[in-house]
Amino acid sequence: MIIDQWELGKTDRGKAEELHIALQEVVDPELGLNIVQLGLVRNVEMQADSALVTMILTTPFCPYAPQLMEACRSKAEETLGIPTRIEMGREFWDRSMMEDDAVDWGLY
Numbered sequence: 001m002i003i004d005q006w007e008l009g010k011t012d013r014g015k016a017e018e019l020h021i022a023l024q025e026v027v028d029p030e031l032g033l034n035i036v037q038l039g040l041v042r043n044v045e046m047q048a049d050s051a052l053v054t055m056i057l058t059t060p061f062c063p064y065a066p067q068l069m070e071a072c073r074s075k076a077e078e079t080l081g082i083p084t085r086i087e088m089g090r091e092f093w094d095r096s097m098m099e100d101d102a103v104d105w106g107l108y
Contacts, residue, residue, distance in 0.1 A: 008044040022079040026071045029064055039097030042089045051076060051084040058093045
């Protein structure tokens with residue numbers, strides 16, 4: 001499960017599971033899959049008084065990047081109850097990052 005890779009998953013499994021569920025509501029409008037299924041959320045860290053979410057996009061030219069990033073930030077902040085910021089990761093997305101159930105959709 002992807003939360004095993006998040007820092008939050010190692011420090012507060014319950015919060016990580018809550019966030020994993022909440023972020024499933026953030027759907028990429030082009031693909032119709034959520035950002036968790038696609039593997040776009042690469043890390044979540046809790047800091048002293050804020051959270052940091054590292055995410056990537058399926059393409060550097062994603063037309064929905066601002067909306068996806070803001071929806072992710074907003075949902076994480078609502079779920080974690082602390083100010084949250086989004087940082088763009090440097091990885092390039094590929095389909096191996098998708099959760100198993102997303103691969104079953106047959107899009108890739």
